[in-house]
Amino acid sequence: MPANVTVLVSIGRNPVSGRVRRAAADASALALALRIAGKEAVEVVHAGDAAAPGLRDYLGMGLPRLTVLPVSGNANPAPALLGYLRHRRPALILTGERAEAGEASGFLPYWLAGELAATLLPEVVDLRMEAEGWGAILAAPGGRRRRVCVAGSLVATMGRGATVAPLAAYGQARRGEIICEQTDTFAAAAESRVIKPARPRPKRLVATVAAQAGRGPQVGVAPEEAARMIADFLAGRGLLV
Amino acid sequence: MSEHQDGIRRRNPRRERDGRRTSSVVEPAPSVQAAQSEAAAGAAPRIDPRLRRRERQAAEPASTGVSVRAGDVTRIDQSSHYVLMVPDLERGRLSPADRITLGAARMLADADGGAVVLALMLASDEMLADDAGRAGVDRVVELRDAAFAAYDPQARAAAAVAIAEMISARHIVLSETRSQGGDLARRIAAALGGGLAVGVVRMTNASVTSVIDAGRREAIGPAPRVVAIDTAIFPAASAIQAREARPLAPPPVTLRSAIRDEGLVPMDPRTLPLAEAELVLSAGDGVTDWDAFHALAAALPAAEAGSRVVCDAGHLPRSRQVGASGTIVSAQCYIAAGISGSPQHLHGIADCRTVIAVNTDLHAAMVARAELAIIADAQAVMPALTKLVEERRHAR
Numbered sequence A: 001m002p003a004n005v006t007v008l009v010s011i012g013r014n015p016v017s018g019r020v021r022r023a024a025a026d027a028s029a030l031a032l033a034l035r036i037a038g039k040e041a042v043e044v045v046h047a048g049d050a051a052a053p054g055l056r057d058y059l060g061m062g063l064p065r066l067t068v069l070p071v072s073g074n075a076n077p078a079p080a081l082l083g084y085l086r087h088r089r090p091a092l093i094l095t096g097e098r099a100e101a102g103e104a105s106g107f108l109p110y111w112l113a114g115e116l117a118a119t120l121l122p123e124v125v126d127l128r129m130e131a132e133g134w135g136a137i138l139a140a141p142g143g144r145r146r147r148v149c150v151a152g153s154l155v156a157t158m159g160r161g162a163t164v165a166p167l168a169a170y171g172q173a174r175r176g177e178i179i180c181e182q183t184d185t186f187a188a189a190a191e192s193r194v195i196k197p198a199r200p201r202p203k204r205l206v207a208t209v210a211a212q213a214g215r216g217p218q219v220g221v222a223p224e225e226a227a228r229m230i231a232d233f234l235a236g237r238g239l240l241v
Numbered sequence B: 001m002s003e004h005q006d007g008i009r010r011r012n013p014r015r016e017r018d019g020r021r022t023s024s025v026v027e028p029a030p031s032v033q034a035a036q037s038e039a040a041a042g043a044a045p046r047i048d049p050r051l052r053r054r055e056r057q058a059a060e061p062a063s064t065g066v067s068v069r070a071g072d073v074t075r076i077d078q079s080s081h082y083v084l085m086v087p088d089l090e091r092g093r094l095s096p097a098d099r100i101t102l103g104a105a106r107m108l109a110d111a112d113g114g115a116v117v118l119a120l121m122l123a124s125d126e127m128l129a130d131d132a133g134r135a136g137v138d139r140v141v142e143l144r145d146a147a148f149a150a151y152d153p154q155a156r157a158a159a160a161v162a163i164a165e166m167i168s169a170r171h172i173v174l175s176e177t178r179s180q181g182g183d184l185a186r187r188i189a190a191a192l193g194g195g196l197a198v199g200v201v202r203m204t205n206a207s208v209t210s211v212i213d214a215g216r217r218e219a220i221g222p223a224p225r226v227v228a229i230d231t232a233i234f235p236a237a238s239a240i241q242a243r244e245a246r247p248l249a250p251p252p253v254t255l256r257s258a259i260r261d262e263g264l265v266p267m268d269p270r271t272l273p274l275a276e277a278e279l280v281l282s283a284g285d286g287v288t289d290w291d292a293f294h295a296l297a298a299a300l301p302a303a304e305a306g307s308r309v310v311c312d313a314g315h316l317p318r319s320r321q322v323g324a325s326g327t328i329v330s331a332q333c334y335i336a337a338g339i340s341g342s343p344q345h346l347h348g349i350a351d352c353r354t355v356i357a358v359n360t361d362l363h364a365a366m367v368a369r370a371e372l373a374i375i376a377d378a379q380a381v382m383p384a385l386t387k388l389v390e391e392r393r394h395a396r
């Protein structure tokens, strides 16, 4: 049965502890796909190691099976995914906007959209199939929402505005099936860059109030005075309406 | 268009401003120059009628060319290559991020005698209210299309690609901003090929350092075709030399897009995901008066959030947990009431612009992180702030 919605998932990693887990944005993408298409019309694809820990977390979201395209260690998963998707031609590809480990450049969905001549929509929070194509709600700056319509095939990425996906159920995670699909093998491209552990690089603070006022912590202020300081701070940044 | 085609015209912004008053200057394209005094005043409206008038005059054909001395403006006549910079623009002006990114474009150009070209994609009634020359721009390409009035990243990317191809840009440089440059950079890279570096934090001699692996590692290598700058980290240029900002004629483009913008939709701030909230009131184990907490969140209004301890205890739902194993927030202001500031929690607020801490412990990590830290009992400060906010609102 051909699935018409494909979700691309990666292996996530807790940014502080480094613990391997499902990737949060990919899980949101899967939750949305399940909501709009139902589990029988959704195919979930991971290019990488079929035994990777964290992969079964996705099955635990209520999925009967998951497809793995075996790709070795450091190799770029993109060509294998493209080969597979070219074949399948899903009407909709959903994925997280950026991986939680590895190159994590957020380029993969754009590259795939380009190669498949599909339209890419970023920051998708909701999606619906409509008569003329896809109706999507996107997160817009300042906590706003934008409605757009797209005709033709779509690659949609989900980021921070996405719904929090329900936690994986252990039983389903164990029962679900992982199917390996052989694709052409692609050798890892030679790395021409020098890779090093990241150096701590302080972010530029945008003229903070502390710096402006040159004051440290406020000790021994009455609650009313504390309230006034906070209200002035917020008002000075246009945050009190 | 090649360099020698427009090479006979020599521009000096000062002379041109004088010239425009008498309508005697040849302009190959409408000028985007704004008066320096307006740029310095920092309060120029989005569409300044005076600028419009000047633009009309500038576009009038004239029969004589002007050849002028460069003065204090650095001019590149024969550039070996072009570096295209695509700005985000904020209400018609170069944003602080745009200026940092222009500095990066400058470095890529200067590594090898190149010129920085600013790509302006403007709707019919828009214009640049900043002096591009003063921001260090050698050339300006201005493309006008009604499509740019709406949200249409596909059309913008197609336009940027057309400009890049017209000038055979060696590099295309953008700010890696969400919804804007970051999205556009990836679209352009997908269309052009030639590679992409995102999260660029440093640059030396056309070699770039990108942060990869979600911040754990960095990669250093030659600058690829498309470069996206992390403007929160990339060093700002120390001195910017004025450049001529000479207009280049835009390429002919027919913009087609599969995206139809239907506009912004109303949104209830209370249902807004935490990750997008501009103002967050967050509680830690130091909060015991939950009525006061909810009352303050409603009064501000602010999105409610909490530390893991608070969510574990069931005071707030899990979706409201901030931190490494919860939500990453990027608010304009994060008010932390009774939160110690564990590394896991601080990770979740690294992108917040400012932090206010209310804590009884002067030595709490959150106090050190805060721009405004009040050493006091949260149970006393919360109701006082609720009362004050409501009073101020009524007074207006």
Ligand SMILES: Cc1cc2nc3c(=O)[nH]c(=O)nc-3n(C[C@H](O)[C@H](O)[C@H](O)COP(=O)(O)OP(=O)(O)OC[C@H]3O[C@@H](n4cnc5c(N)ncnc54)[C@H](O)[C@@H]3O)c2cc1C
Pocket: A017, B283, B284, B285, B286, B287, B306, B307, B308, B309, B310, B321, B322, B323, B324, B325, B326, B337, B338, B339, B340, B341, B342, B343, B344, B345, B348, B358, B359, B360, B361, B364, B376, B377, B378, B379
């Ligand atoms: C793998 C892992 C992942 C984790 N992920 C997260 C995460 O995502 N998010 C998260 O938050 N935590 C996370 N934690 C937990 C984290 O380590 C801390 O335990 C937690 O953040 C502490 O929460 P807290 O600041 O509310 O409580 P505490 O550390 O107990 O701090 C309470 C603060 O309140 C102050 N206080 C007390 N009384 C008052 C008062 N009356 N008025 C004002 N201030 C007062 C105290 O001085 C203290 O600073 C994680 C831990 C692990 C091991």
